[in-house]
Amino acid sequence: MPPTIDLDHIRHLYRTHRDDLAHVRDQMRHHHTTNPHLRPTTNDIETEITYLLLRAHTPQHTVQIGTGHGWTTTWILSALRDNGTGHLHSFDTHDHTPHHVPTHLTHHRWTFTHGDIRTTTAHLPPHTDHLLIDAAHNGHFARWYLRHLLPTLPAHTPVTIHNVFRHRATPPFTEGALVMTWLTTNTTNFFTASAARAPHTHHALRQLKQELDLATPLHPGHHNPAIYFRLPTHTRPALTV
Numbered sequence: 050m051p052p053t054i055d056l057d058h059i060r061h062l063y064r065t066h067r068d069d070l071a072h073v074r075d076q077m078r079h080h081h082t083t084n085p086h087l088r089p090t091t092n093d094i095e096t097e098i099t100y101l102l103l104r105a106h107t108p109q110h111t112v113q114i115g116t117g118h119g120w121t122t123t124w125i126l127s128a129l130r131d132n133g134t135g136h137l138h139s140f141d142t143h144d145h146t147p148h149h150v151p152t153h154l155t156h157h158r159w160t161f162t163h164g165d166i167r168t169t170t171a172h173l174p175p176h177t178d179h180l181l182i183d184a185a186h187n188g189h190f191a192r193w194y195l196r197h198l199l200p201t202l203p204a205h206t207p208v209t210i211h212n213v214f215r216h217r218a219t220p221p222f223t224e225g226a227l228v229m230t231w232l233t234t235n236t237t238n239f240f241t242a243s244a245a246r247a248p249h250t251h252h253a254l255r256q257l258k259q260e261l262d263l264a265t266p267l268h269p270g271h272h273n274p275a276i277y278f279r280l281p282t283h284t285r286p287a288l289t290v
């Protein structure tokens with residue numbers, strides 16, 4: 050069985066990959082100063098967890114839905130570079146991301162598809178090993194991926210969904226509420242470092258970052274609302290989704 054994504058696992062990964070993480074944080078700071086469009090858009094702990102999970106799981110095919118100006122894309126590509134293996138398949142309805150991601154990271158490692166993921170699924174790789182979703186944050190889009198994308202992926206695939214726990218609870222009919230219903234129906238636990246939802250976890254990781262000298266902020270925010278989980282062995286549709 051692959052390791053459960055929980056606080057112990059994330060702490061272990063911070064310690065294991067501390068030096069590489071410090072190096073990538075310096076590079077990201079530098080990318081930002083040389084390309085102001087490539088600015089921190091996701092909070093530090095959540096992007097670092099993305100990097101660490103990719104280092105731990107060494108996926109061959111990572112799928113990213115929603116790239117913005119490429120901050121998270123650059124983090125993901127840095128993890129694949131440090132792994133020495135893996136390919137990223139990104140999708141966005143806008144086409145500006147390729148102008149901002151450092152080209153030395155993209156060679157042979159990145160395929161960008163310009164278009165709505167709902168009409169470009171033919172461009173998904175034959176096998177997805179890791180999935181990140183940070184696209185339209187509304188119930189309509191969440192229904193689509195919960196019904197049509199997640200059930201097509203292999204059991205235990207690690208999944209990250211952004212922007213779920215900006216607050217302690219998820220308001221009804223939002224993306225976060227639908228995802229929570231789906232996870233409950235599928236008896237699937239999730240991990241979050243959200244300051245609002247999981248303050249003790251959030252505090253523990255900030256303390257660890259202090260201890261490891263990784264605390265100087267790239268992004269000024271501390272919400273970290275993303276959630277992380279592994280797909281269950283069999284997915285069941287949630288009746289309300």
Ligand SMILES: C[S@@+](CC[C@H](N)C(=O)[O-])C[C@H]1O[C@@H](n2cnc3c(N)ncnc32)[C@H](O)[C@@H]1O
Pocket residue numbers: 090091114115116117118119120121122140141142143164165166167183184185190
């Ligand atoms: C919040 S931004 C992503 C930010 C990105 N994670 C970063 O690090 O900067 C959301 C992105 O999702 C894209 N998007 C929204 N709906 C989409 C869809 N149906 N298919 C593909 N991309 C979509 C938007 O164009 C936008 O660039």
